Amino acid sequence: MQQRLAILDDYQDVAHGFADWAALEQAGVTASVFREPFQSEDALAAALANYQIVIAMRERTPFPRTVLERLPGLKLLVTTGMANAAIDVAAATELGITVCGTPGSPTAAPELTWALLLAIARNLPSEENSLRAGTWQTSVGMELSGKTLGVVGLGKIGRRIAAYGQAFGMEVLAWSQNLTDEAAAEAGVQKVSKEDLFENSDVVSLHLRLSPRSEDIVGEQELRLLGPEGILVNTSRGPLVNQDALVRALNEGWIRGAALDVFDQEPLPAGHPLLSAPNTVLSPHLGYVTAESYRQFYGGAFEDVKAWLEGTPVRVITAE
Numbered sequence: 001m002q003q004r005l006a007i008l009d010d011y012q013d014v015a016h017g018f019a020d021w022a023a024l025e026q027a028g029v030t031a032s033v034f035r036e037p038f039q040s041e042d043a044l045a046a047a048l049a050n051y052q053i054v055i056a057m058r059e060r061t062p063f064p065r066t067v068l069e070r071l072p073g074l075k076l077l078v079t080t081g082m083a084n085a086a087i088d089v090a091a092a093t094e095l096g097i098t099v100c101g102t103p104g105s106p107t108a109a110p111e112l113t114w115a116l117l118l119a120i121a122r123n124l125p126s127e128e129n130s131l132r133a134g135t136w137q138t139s140v141g142m143e144l145s146g147k148t149l150g151v152v153g154l155g156k157i158g159r160r161i162a163a164y165g166q167a168f169g170m171e172v173l174a175w176s177q178n179l180t181d182e183a184a185a186e187a188g189v190q191k192v193s194k195e196d197l198f199e200n201s202d203v204v205s206l207h208l209r210l211s212p213r214s215e216d217i218v219g220e221q222e223l224r225l226l227g228p229e230g231i232l233v234n235t236s237r238g239p240l241v242n243q244d245a246l247v248r249a250l251n252e253g254w255i256r257g258a259a260l261d262v263f264d265q266e267p268l269p270a271g272h273p274l275l276s277a278p279n280t281v282l283s284p285h286l287g288y289v290t291a292e293s294y295r296q297f298y299g300g301a302f303e304d305v306k307a308w309l310e311g312t313p314v315r316v317i318t319a320e
Contacts, residue, residue, distance in 0.1 A: 004030055004032065004050060004051045004052060004053070005021070005024065005030065005032070005052075005054070006031075006032055006054045007031060007033045007055045008054060008055060010033050010057070015033055019298040020302070029053065029305070029309065037267060045070040049071070052073050053078070053308075055078045056086075059085060065091035068091050074095075077092060077099050078301045079102070081102060081288075082101035082103075083101070089319045090319035098313050101317050102301050102315065103300050104293060104297060105290060105296060108289075108292065108293040110161055113205060113261075116260075116261060118144075119281045120231055120233075120257050120279075126139060142202075145169035147170050147202040148172075149161075149172045149202070149203050150203065150205070151165075151189065151204075151207060152175055153176045153207035154183055155208075159187050162187050162188070166188065173192045175197045176208065194222070195221075198222045199226075201226065203231045204222075206236045206241070208237075208240055209236075210236070216240070218240060218242065220248070227255065228253055228255065229256050232246070234260050234261065234262055238266070243274070247274060250277040257280060257281070258277075258279070258281075260282050260283070261282075262285055262287075
């Protein structure tokens, strides 16, 4: 039986360069690529009504129960990476939809995190803009050596960030709701309370999974504790930070600045207040957007589809 496969949110039009989707035609599968984000659940459900297989690029397109229930033909949903908060895995399982994941790069997001931190510490975007406009040296940067780095979430990415900080001569503090003394000691960092971390850090970098427990975990209190010389870096998920509080913090000078790769709305809409907020370095969720990462994402998705067609699905994700 002929089956249809949808590759979603291929913003850069590169999916065909990272896997041989045409090879699936021998198994009766026709692949289509969607480059633009869907503007509503209605648009998404209408576009995917006749597809049996869907590949989702990270959390660009959410699949809550309300969407999954409107896709009775969907049988396989692949997410890049092995976790996706935008997919209701329990609902998918209940509806008979297999959910599979892929490998991912352990270094793409940490490297971008450090690039953003260096950029905002040395005011690189504003200095480049002023240089191109004919002005020479308009600001004074900040060195990282000797400063204190606060890592919120000491998981795989957080541990790499802690190591980067140590390599730059920074003292590293860490906090998360489940952080143990043993895990902190193993990473060579000091475990502290959340309040102490924000009050005593020059830079705070966020590395938590988004969940009801972590949403808005950084608000006005934490930003005021970070203080007028403090920098916030968020390459994890936008809703970890209360966006209204962050906009106020930037406009009113509660903090030195923010380097952000993630936002409460993505793609970030025109007119969003962060686009005009001062002392920011902004990037369009580039943490995982590397050739090396895409090879693992799209290559793994291809393997998932092939294995499922053969009746032996791999990397199946189940509800926690």
